[in-house]
Amino acid sequence: MTRTVIDPVTRVGGHLRVEVEIANGVVRDAWSSGTMFRGMELILGGRDPRDAWLLAQRICGVCTGVHALASVRAVENALGVAIPTNARLVRNLLAGAGYVQAHVVGFYHRHAFDWVDPMAALRADPAATSTLALSMSEWPQSSPAYFKGVIDRLTTVVQSGQLGPFANGYWGHPAYRLTPEANLLVVAHYLEALDWQRGIIRIQTLLGGKSPHPQTYLVGGMALAPPWGGPNRGLPGEHPQQVERGSPPALSARGLTDIGTAIADARTFVEQVYLPDILMIAGHYREWAGVGAGLGSYLSYGEFPGDDSTKPALFLSRGRVMGRDLARVQPVDQAGIAESVAHSWYAYDDGGDALRHPANGQTNPSYTAPTQPSATLEGSDRYSWLKAPRYQDEPMEVGPLARMAVAYVEGQKDVRAAIDGAAASLGVGREAFFSTLGRTMARAIEAQVVARQLDGWLEALVANLATGDLALADLTRWDPGTWPGEARGWALGESPRGALGHWVAIRDQRIDTYQLVDATTWNGSPRDAQGRRGALEEALVGTPLADAARPLEVLRTVHSFDPCPACAVHAYVPGAGGPVQIQVI
Amino acid sequence: MTRADDSLYAAMLQRGMSRRTFIKFCTAMTAALALPATYASRVAAAVSAAPRIPVIWLRGQGCGGDSAAFLGASNPTAAEVLLDLLSVEYHEMIMAPAGAAAVRSRTDVQARYPNGYIAVVEGAIPTADGGIHCMVDGRPFRDVVRDVSGGALATIAIGTCAFDGGSPAAAGGATGAVGVASIVSSGSLLAMPGCPVNSANLTAAIVHYLTFKQWPATDSRHRPYFAYGGLIHNQCERRAHFEFGEFVLAWGDEAAQKGWCLYKMGCKGPETNANCPTVRYADGTSWPVKAGHGCVGCTMPGFWDAMSPFYRRLPPPLPFAPTVSADQVGQALVGGVAGLTVVHGAASYVRQRRVGAQERRDARVAAADGALPRQDPPGGDPDSVQPPVPADPTEPAELTETDEPSSSDREDVVAIEGPDPAVPVDTAVPVDISVPLDTAVPVDTAVPVDRADSPDLEAH
Numbered sequence A: 001m002t003r004t005v006i007d008p009v010t011r012v013g014g015h016l017r018v019e020v021e022i023a024n025g026v027v028r029d030a031w032s033s034g035t036m037f038r039g040m041e042l043i044l045g046g047r048d049p050r051d052a053w054l055l056a057q058r059i060c061g062v063c064t065g066v067h068a069l070a071s072v073r074a075v076e077n078a079l080g081v082a083i084p085t086n087a088r089l090v091r092n093l094l095a096g097a098g099y100v101q102a103h104v105v106g107f108y109h110r111h112a113f114d115w116v117d118p119m120a121a122l123r124a125d126p127a128a129t130s131t132l133a134l135s136m137s138e139w140p141q142s143s144p145a146y147f148k149g150v151i152d153r154l155t156t157v158v159q160s161g162q163l164g165p166f167a168n169g170y171w172g173h174p175a176y177r178l179t180p181e182a183n184l185l186v187v188a189h190y191l192e193a194l195d196w197q198r199g200i201i202r203i204q205t206l207l208g209g210k211s212p213h214p215q216t217y218l219v220g221g222m223a224l225a226p227p228w229g230g231p232n233r234g235l236p237g238e239h240p241q242q243v244e245r246g247s248p249p250a251l252s253a254r255g256l257t258d259i260g261t262a263i264a265d266a267r268t269f270v271e272q273v274y275l276p277d278i279l280m281i282a283g284h285y286r287e288w289a290g291v292g293a294g295l296g297s298y299l300s301y302g303e304f305p306g307d308d309s310t311k312p313a314l315f316l317s318r319g320r321v322m323g324r325d326l327a328r329v330q331p332v333d334q335a336g337i338a339e340s341v342a343h344s345w346y347a348y349d350d351g352g353d354a355l356r357h358p359a360n361g362q363t364n365p366s367y368t369a370p371t372q373p374s375a376t377l378e379g380s381d382r383y384s385w386l387k388a389p390r391y392q393d394e395p396m397e398v399g400p401l402a403r404m405a406v407a408y409v410e411g412q413k414d415v416r417a418a419i420d421g422a423a424a425s426l427g428v429g430r431e432a433f434f435s436t437l438g439r440t441m442a443r444a445i446e447a448q449v450v451a452r453q454l455d456g457w458l459e460a461l462v463a464n465l466a467t468g469d470l471a472l473a474d475l476t477r478w479d480p481g482t483w484p485g486e487a488r489g490w491a492l493g494e495s496p497r498g499a500l501g502h503w504v505a506i507r508d509q510r511i512d513t514y515q516l517v518d519a520t521t522w523n524g525s526p527r528d529a530q531g532r533r534g535a536l537e538e539a540l541v542g543t544p545l546a547d548a549a550r551p552l553e554v555l556r557t558v559h560s561f562d563p564c565p566a567c568a569v570h571a572y573v574p575g576a577g578g579p580v581q582i583q584v585i
Numbered sequence B: 001m002t003r004a005d006d007s008l009y010a011a012m013l014q015r016g017m018s019r020r021t022f023i024k025f026c027t028a029m030t031a032a033l034a035l036p037a038t039y040a041s042r043v044a045a046a047v048s049a050a051p052r053i054p055v056i057w058l059r060g061q062g063c064g065g066d067s068a069a070f071l072g073a074s075n076p077t078a079a080e081v082l083l084d085l086l087s088v089e090y091h092e093m094i095m096a097p098a099g100a101a102a103v104r105s106r107t108d109v110q111a112r113y114p115n116g117y118i119a120v121v122e123g124a125i126p127t128a129d130g131g132i133h134c135m136v137d138g139r140p141f142r143d144v145v146r147d148v149s150g151g152a153l154a155t156i157a158i159g160t161c162a163f164d165g166g167s168p169a170a171a172g173g174a175t176g177a178v179g180v181a182s183i184v185s186s187g188s189l190l191a192m193p194g195c196p197v198n199s200a201n202l203t204a205a206i207v208h209y210l211t212f213k214q215w216p217a218t219d220s221r222h223r224p225y226f227a228y229g230g231l232i233h234n235q236c237e238r239r240a241h242f243e244f245g246e247f248v249l250a251w252g253d254e255a256a257q258k259g260w261c262l263y264k265m266g267c268k269g270p271e272t273n274a275n276c277p278t279v280r281y282a283d284g285t286s287w288p289v290k291a292g293h294g295c296v297g298c299t300m301p302g303f304w305d306a307m308s309p310f311y312r313r314l315p316p317p318l319p320f321a322p323t324v325s326a327d328q329v330g331q332a333l334v335g336g337v338a339g340l341t342v343v344h345g346a347a348s349y350v351r352q353r354r355v356g357a358q359e360r361r362d363a364r365v366a367a368a369d370g371a372l373p374r375q376d377p378p379g380g381d382p383d384s385v386q387p388p389v390p391a392d393p394t395e396p397a398e399l400t401e402t403d404e405p406s407s408s409d410r411e412d413v414v415a416i417e418g419p420d421p422a423v424p425v426d427t428a429v430p431v432d433i434s435v436p437l438d439t440a441v442p443v444d445t446a447v448p449v450d451r452a453d454s455p456d457l458e459a460h
């Protein structure tokens, strides 16, 4: 057995260390370690609950906005606020645009180099690349001259001796399989995706004021307002509308049209570039449908409320798929979520290893790794700043694959068509999705499904504004004087990387306790008291590895989760106690 | 002398970019730097001849938002910056290699370009318990920053966490998080706070270096004047409504639909130094106040504590005072603790005093309520309104301009007659204009200073 340490694991959001034990060219065991701790929940304590979302969203600037949304929902749940239709639709648009961006960027800029060798692209024939591109989609950037330009540009960079982010990659590794032309095609799209993001960012900036960290959420709705459409009464001191300066207010006719255009562009890129690239790559790496299966248990809290009821229908459903059984979906109850710190750098007061529900959690940091600099965590019983969340005592995988699996079983039409279509085009069965390759394909399929739905939310918003319903916030609980002395709330939703839950307790108009369990806390989880691995650790076991010094194959499986340990490390202040009613959405 | 192939302009032409687009980029940079428009050609000449500067981008206790802002930049786009302007050799979020190979990318640059690379630091640096709260390759992040920064041409602390510790350093934090300035003492240091940084400002600072061969002028906390020299409130498009007493009083009300001032909803624009209203985000698309929510003061020291609760309104702002510097506002934030030297300790002080600061602020709001422009009837009574002082602090002295100097006479470009164009002339000297800086308010009391003679100038 040899032990290989990867630290820093790059192309992730945050600080991740992975250690694997290898025998006969196969990973036999794996450890996932979050190496950064901020204690954001400790910092949330004592603040105005209406401010919480601003601080909570700073947990992650990569899948931007997801913690803001979860936080306002948790506080709204505690205070019993129902947001207006317009606010729900704007939130869906902001979050949905974030999914499309996160998935495209997550693939091209954090995952593609695991499958694509840009140095091999230099040998590509531009004309053959053009032929390949035209065989895959109608995307217009496909001429031989265009691909020649990309080669020239890359060559310039390589000849300068300053390779930038390409320096020291595992280029020429035997596990790279694509033809030079296929490599070139994806590299061209890597560069295009950097530019393409700007359309999504424009949607987020119109609706959120900036991106990352949109700043228009409110407890109760959104701080946006449609432009004044009433009679111009010519009151004294009346001023003209704000100067547009080439940039309309988000909810003006022009702003909504701009958003529609950006949505159409985003969707075109997903359908004509991202998804075809994924299917092309998958065709070259079919054996990876048999690697990285992992736990086989999938959890989705569900996302994108479709109506304003207290138990809304969700565009992507809530549920669990257990044991890769695509015959049925099992229910999710927030009471089933609990966390272990048996192998994390925390200690519970009672010294025990029992699981704790987030509403009763504790955080007593207790770092016990070897002294620095530490070559390995071997021998450290505790090895991560991530806790180990479990559902009814079971480790679970979350993320696009989990959501797609649940939606598939629930019979979501778009998801079924996309998954069956992808499986057919590759000539594999549905079970091929339970793999490293499947995770990567599910992410692309979800990007398409959500990108198509964005238009629906925009149309609904335009239609609702047209009825004269201009409300964007319910202010009945804005004044802290209207709040009960104590209240508890929670919100289960999804972020691009998977299930996300926030729990808040409010006491005397301040945050008493705050807790969250993020997607990467699930996926990057260390072992629990029973020694069971987390989703990423489990998926790494069995990964073939040609060269331990260049662990390209390990990165494939790691990045198939698109992990974000920045989000995943958290802390919790024990509450002042006392039985408090939990309100249920 | 650099080969032409290495130049940004040549590279841009090579990928089919028009000269017009290139000039648009240079114009945007010139505007962000608050240089006269005639500088665009000078910027273009300098930038197009520049070699790609190696960059080591370090991430500590942060959310990755500054990286995301950088990767989502427009004008120039990330693709242009990555391939043509900079050579980002180490950036954990985008680099191809991992583990030992990634670390080698970093040490290679340190060895090949001593004092020739830019160190960018994103995120706070935890110092408690030997730095164990952020470890990279088994080493405390703190040591990595010192190591990389020590051999850099300059260190740029981007985002508020790298500026002063940001959110991990806010009240309740337990990791001893600090900003870069607290652990790096040598060499050029630029701080570009903002949560996250506006990527246009980051690129502009680098373009300033390429154009003038020196870093932009900064205040005592290393913030460039071009971005942090003015108050948001003084540049805000809603400012006229403030002057006329036209305020949003409830989210989504008629006033909100009309785009009136957000001061009474807690806007922190009157105490925040940044250029958000002029540079905006996403290529001029919007910024929070335009979108409808107040500013939260995210560029300011200790803002998570000093500016919160975010929906409670500030005491009446300073009158239109174009010469207020970030240092002075920093002072105002901590209640006029005497002496400029206190500014450096302000953030940690503010953290400890969060609750006290809220009480003090409430008292000031209550005491000065009558001093505000009137809300009712809408439009207010013109007699009660202070006339706005039309003043543009950023107009530099007239400069002689030569059209597109070739790279060979760039030396001449540096030798500009007149003041440094990047320094708005009247912000360079912090003078006491309206803030009674030396009013020794006992900081832990909630008693407002009695300034009944000039209620608008309530002590800050």
Ligand code: SF4
Pocket (backbone or CB within 6 Å): B232, B233, B234, B236, B237, B238, B239, B240, B242, B260, B261, B262, B263, B267, B268, B269, B270, B289, B294, B295
């Ligand atoms: S208070 Fe805020 S919204 Fe009002 S003018 Fe000042 S910066 Fe603009």
